[in-house]
Amino acid sequence: MFTSHTVPVTSILIVSHGGSPFKSSHRSDKNKDFEVMSETESTSDKKPEVSNDDSVSTGNDKGSENQSTKVDILLNATGNVPIMKKRRWAVDQEKPISWIMKFVHKYLKLDPEEKLFLYVNQTFAPSPDQIVKNLYECHGTNGKLVLYYCKSQAWG
Amino acid sequence: MSSDEPDWRSVLINRLQERNRREVVNFRGVVTNNNRLLDLVDQLKAENLRLSVQNEKLRSGLGGSGGDSAAIAALEKKLLTQQEELTELHKRKGENAQLIVDLNLKVEKQNKQLKEKEASLAEQQAVIVSLKAEVQMLNSSLQELKGLNTLLRDEHTSLQLELSSLEEKLRKTQDENRALVERLIKYKAKDAEKLNEENETFLKKRSDKVRRDLEEAARESRRSSSPISLPPERSDRGSLSDICGAAAKMTGFYSDSLPSSVHLKFEAHDGEVNAVRWSPIERLVATGGADRKVKLWDVGKTVLEPRGALVGSNAGVNSVDFDSTGSMILGTSNDFASRVWTVADQRLRKK
Amino acid sequence: MANDREVLRIVWEGQVPVCFQADPDEVVGLQQPEDFYLMVSRLSYLPLVTDKVKKYFTKYISNELQDGEIWFDSNGTPLKSHYPIGVLYDLLHPEDDGLPWSITIHFSKFPEDILFKFSSKELVESHFMSCLKEADVLKHRGQVVSAMQKKDHNQLWLGLVNDKFDQFWAVNRRLMEPVGEQECFKHIPVRFYNEDGTYMQKLISPINEAGQKRTLDDLLNDLSTPSRQAVGVRSHGVKIHGDTPLQWMSEHLSYPDNFLHFCMIYENI
Numbered sequence: 001m002f003t004s005h006t007v008p009v010t011s012i013l014i015v016s017h018g019g020s021p022f023k024s025s026h027r028s029d030k031n032k033d034f035e036v037m038s039e040t041e042s043t044s045d046k047k048p049e050v051s052n053d054d055s056v057s058t059g060n061d062k063g064s065e066n067q068s069t070k071v072d073i074l075l076n077a078t079g080n081v082p083i084m085k086k087r088r089w090a091v092d093q094e095k096p097i098s099w100i101m102k103f104v105h106k107y108l109k110l111d112p113e114e115k116l117f118l119y120v121n122q123t124f125a126p127s128p129d130q131i132v133k134n135l136y137e138c139h140g141t142n143g144k145l146v147l148y149y150c151k152s153q154a155w156g
Numbered sequence: 157m158s159s160d161e162p163d164w165r166s167v168l169i170n171r172l173q174e175r176n177r178r179e180v181v182n183f184r185g186v187v188t189n190n191n192r193l194l195d196l197v198d199q200l201k202a203e204n205l206r207l208s209v210q211n212e213k214l215r216s217g218l219g220g221s222g223g224d225s226a227a228i229a230a231l232e233k234k235l236l237t238q239q240e241e242l243t244e245l246h247k248r249k250g251e252n253a254q255l256i257v258d259l260n261l262k263v264e265k266q267n268k269q270l271k272e273k274e275a276s277l278a279e280q281q282a283v284i285v286s287l288k289a290e291v292q293m294l295n296s297s298l299q300e301l302k303g304l305n306t307l308l309r310d311e312h313t314s315l316q317l318e319l320s321s322l323e324e325k326l327r328k329t330q331d332e333n334r335a336l337v338e339r340l341i342k343y344k345a346k347d348a349e350k351l352n353e354e355n356e357t358f359l360k361k362r363s364d365k366v367r368r369d370l371e372e373a374a375r376e377s378r379r380s381s382s383p384i385s386l387p388p389e390r391s392d393r394g395s396l397s398d399i400c401g402a403a404a405k406m407t408g409f410y411s412d413s414l415p416s417s418v419h420l421k422f423e424a425h426d427g428e429v430n431a432v433r434w435s436p437i438e439r440l441v442a443t444g445g446a447d448r449k450v451k452l453w454d455v456g457k458t459v460l461e462p463r464g465a466l467v468g469s470n471a472g473v474n475s476v477d478f479d480s481t482g483s484m485i486l487g488t489s490n491d492f493a494s495r496v497w498t499v500a501d502q503r504l505r506k507k
Numbered sequence: 508m509a510n511d512r513e514v515l516r517i518v519w520e521g522q523v524p525v526c527f528q529a530d531p532d533e534v535v536g537l538q539q540p541e542d543f544y545l546m547v548s549r550l551s552y553l554p555l556v557t558d559k560v561k562k563y564f565t566k567y568i569s570n571e572l573q574d575g576e577i578w579f580d581s582n583g584t585p586l587k588s589h590y591p592i593g594v595l596y597d598l599l600h601p602e603d604d605g606l607p608w609s610i611t612i613h614f615s616k617f618p619e620d621i622l623f624k625f626s627s628k629e630l631v632e633s634h635f636m637s638c639l640k641e642a643d644v645l646k647h648r649g650q651v652v653s654a655m656q657k658k659d660h661n662q663l664w665l666g667l668v669n670d671k672f673d674q675f676w677a678v679n680r681r682l683m684e685p686v687g688e689q690e691c692f693k694h695i696p697v698r699f700y701n702e703d704g705t706y707m708q709k710l711i712s713p714i715n716e717a718g719q720k721r722t723l724d725d726l727l728n729d730l731s732t733p734s735r736q737a738v739g740v741r742s743h744g745v746k747i748h749g750d751t752p753l754q755w756m757s758e759h760l761s762y763p764d765n766f767l768h769f770c771m772i773y774e775n776i
Binding site: 098120121123124125126127128129130131133134135137138139 | 638644645705
Binding site: 162163164165167168169171172173174175176178179180182183184186187188190191194197 | 511513514517518520521522523524541543544545546563606607743744745746747748749750751
């Protein structure tokens with residue numbers, strides 16, 4: 001993503017350069033997301049859907065006092081993966097990444113043997129037992145966590 | 157850095173060193189020893205195994221050279237191998253049985269398929285038979301039709317023959333007819349000649365009478381007046397020519413002269429009159445008009461009498477003509493056709 | 508800069524004596540196998556050091572189980588093989604006792620609801636590299652690790668696998684330097700472990716608003732809640748002094764995955 005094999009001084013320039021399009025692209029995404037968000041809000045079917053799948057959860061039952069707190073995540077397709085109709089989801093922040101992977105896998109109706117990779121901010125693959133809250137705290141932008149999913153290793 | 161190393165760093169290093177002493181140094185030797193011992197145990201086990209095998213070998217070698225025990229052992233071994241073989245064979249038998257069952261199943265399946273095939277074959281044959289019957293039926297009907305066809309053809313030829321004979325007859329009658337007409341014409345001509353002769357004789361008589369009268373008169377005048385031999389001759393001659401002229405004047409009724417008055421006038425057609433023609437034998441006039449009709453008129457009497465209208469033309473009639481016997485009328489019209497009618501029955505004869 | 512090689516070296520040399528035992532239910536044959544003792548590096552991962560253990564115990568279990576997914580438990584607690592061994596040990600032994608550490612090796616009945624299959628070295632490697640990348644995202648917005656070449660990544664991994672301090676640090680040094688003119692990292696990659704083995708991750712800045720370096724005590728203050736006070740952290744088997752600056756800790760006390768793994772000590776108020 002960043003190609004800076006240069007001396008440190010110029011690399012600073014590249015830092016700011018590399019940073020700005022990244023942010024701006026997210027900003028341009030944001031408008032669309034809000035539309036999606038408002039749409040989901042009006043239909044208001046997302047909460048039951050998510051809680052229905054609670055049974056699938058791998059049972060990360062720690063911190064039951066803030067069970068209800070949800071975090072917005074944005075799921076982007078990368079490569080030749082089918083896109084999801086609904087990209088923005090509110091997810092229980094105690095859920096592990098593996099739960100989201102299972103959810104996407106199911107949502108896209110992929111074959112059981114098909115692999116799915118999740119990436120945070122197009123940079124690294126989170127551990128499957130990493131919980132959403134941690135990723136959101138460290139890598140969330142503009143009040144949401146941006147995840148990319150694909151069927152082959154992308155930012156391996 | 158070590159000169160003014162911060163408190164926390166030395167604490168950390170001390171603790172880490174303490175940790176390493178506790179966790180690593182204390183145990184490293186033990187663990188290495190344990191590992192070595194385990195390896196040694198493994199080695200010894202292997203050695204043990206090797207030795208026991210060797211021992212066995214030696215013992216068997218020993219037993220083979222002499223002693224029942226060795227023979228028994230050998231037999232037992234043999235028994236063992238045979239038993240093994242037996243079990244192997246049993247196993248194979250079981251496999252074979254399974255194979256047989258499988259094959260039987262297959263055969264059954266094949267039989268079923270065969271039966272199905274046969275059934276379909278029979279069906280097909282039935283179909284073929286029915287089709288053949290149909291073919292036969294069709295063939296026979298074809299034959300029938302052929303027969304009918306020849307019959308019809310024969311009939312046709314016979315009819316044609318009849319037609320040709322009839323045509324021949326027609327031609328003959330026509331020829332006869334023509335001959336009769338010719339004879340009629342001849343008679344008529346004779347009549348005319350006779351009439352002419354009569355006329356001539358009549359005229360001769362008259363002219364003779366006139367001459368006689370004139371001669372008488374001349375004799376009288378000669379008697380009465382100076383008889384001049386020449387002038388009377390001359391006058392005779394002149395009077396003759398005069399008489400001729402008078403005769404000519406008298407006969408001028410028939411001679412050509414410009415018509416000065418209309419003898420008859422009549423409305424013939426609904427439209428223009430294109431053609432008019434006298435009949436050569438009767439006092440009959442044929443007219444052709446734009447109303448697609450040819451009409452016949454009798455003008456022999458003082459009053460006009462329509463004799464009929466000949467229809468059949470599809471366009472205005474342009475010209476009409478009689479044949480020489482006056483029995484037929486030819487009319488041409490704007491529909492590119494010429495038609496022939498007979499006068500007697502006013503029918504269309506030919507086109 | 509990570510130039511305090513004395514500390515780095517001591518940290519690197521940390522080992523734990525482990526007593527591997529077989530699962531009695533899986534053993535066939537009359538003889539229970541002897542326990543297998545091994546010194547394992549605190550910084551390494553279980554799948555990287557247990558080849559010999561596996562080979563040793565395979566001889567004693569039935570054939571059909573030999574290809575099964577291997578997993579370990581310590582006193583009934585399944586061990587997450589993608590955690591560094593030191594973290595696992597520190598989590599299970601809050602006090603300095605229980606040495607050698609008894610671990611039971613299993614060849615069957617993989618607890619899929621608790622553990623993820625990280626048993627192969629490749630999976631551990633990819634997890635390790637992901638952690639490294641995440642840490643670099645936190646420290647340098649991911650610029651250093653993505654500027655590295657594949658062979659650098661390999662050198663890091665092989666240095667860890669083969670316990671080669673110099674090989675590892677030749678590359679890791681670059682990851683442990685602030686980029687450009689900065690003195691500190693953007694954020695400190697750190698995971699705070701609870702007693703049940705789950706962890707919490709937060710954005711931790713090495714300096715405060717005034718630009719001064721923050722220490723562990725500052726961090727503990729931040730983590731305390733009215734009902735629960737964070738009184739200390741343990742890492743690498745030792746309690747860490749409260750005055751230790753965060754930046755220095757990140758540079759020197761991080762595990763090879765570039766994260767600080769802290770076992771939290773809380774006191775309920």
